[in-house]
């Protein structure tokens with residue numbers, strides 16, 4: 189039997205990906221088809237690929253990661269991903285995945301965690317995975333919480349589509365333009381451009397989802413997000429390449445964790461979109477990882493210190509708080525209606541354990557979780573005040 193993935197498929201899928209490493213593509217092109225097909229096992233293939241990777245400046249870990257991200261279950265026929273940094277989707281989050289019997293009820297993050305990704309069975313759950321389609325009759329309370337979820341967590345950070353979009357720019361256009369200018373080499377510029385295209389695809393996917401639920405909603409979400417975005421804009425990013433990399437490494441990873449909550453959503457259209465979007469968001473966070481890793485290798489200790497400072501003072505508090513309070517009522521109601529799986533605290537713990545691995549591999553320290561969370565909550569309060577200020581100005 190040849191290797192389950194035709195090598196030409198890797199070449200065509202990798203090039204437009206946000207975490208493309210052209211050196212890996214060159215190595216895959218260079219290896220003869222019969223050599224590639226001489227094993228069925230990914231890890232053995234990675235050994236076989238070593239001389240080709242070396243010749244073209246690619247790394248073995250990157251090769252395995254890229255193969256697993258694109259071709260492991262549920263996205264392709266390779267076995268479940270083994271690489272750390274949330275390369276795979278936990279079985280608990282998959283509809284009809286079959287699962288791993290010995291692994292039911294727990295998921296190891298990067299091999300270091302014993303966080304139990306399991307729904308609290310003391311809670312009443314009123315809706316099952318994939319229960320509702322767009323046109324179905326839904327309980328009033330269900331509709332309320334589903335709409336609220338769309339407003340809180342949707343992905344619509346760009347102009348709405350259709351006629352109403354004419355004359356509008358993406359909210360990210362300035363940041364995207366900066367990223368292309370600041371990218372230190374051709375490879376990272378290509379990644380950044382691919383990333384922008386993929387985020388636009390997400391906007392389209394979510395626009396369709398909202399529109400099928402209620403045609404009024406996309407515009408309302410867009411307006412709401414513009415306010416949030418303006419408030420964050422004043423505090424968020426430093427205009428450096430390292431900071432841009434950190435942003436993707438954490439923000440898009442946060443997106444992965446949110447997306448995992450929905451691949452078994454009771455709202456079927458959201459479950460389907462989320463499975464696709466999770467794969468992409470893993471690529472975005474890996475792009476960020478590559479850019480931070482490259483920055484440290486390129487600019488040395490100065491870049492490492494800069495990254496550490498920004499993780500400590502801004503990004504870590506920000507994303508610890510982004511998961512929300514442990515006793516959040518929204519989260520409880522979303523769990524009740526099958527719109528979320530886990531508590532905010534469970535998500536935060538898992539994210540933190542993964543980040544310890546990620547940051548360690550970059551020779552960076554992970555801030556104390558509780559202190560970062562407390563600081564992040566303060567920062568969120570400051571943003572809320574700014575948002576209130578913007579609302580006052582608008583109505584004046």
Ligand SMILES: [Fe+2]
Pocket residue numbers: 343386387390443469
């Ligand atoms: Fe996205």
Ligand SMILES: [Fe+2]
Pocket residue numbers: 387440443468469472
């Ligand atoms: Fe993303």
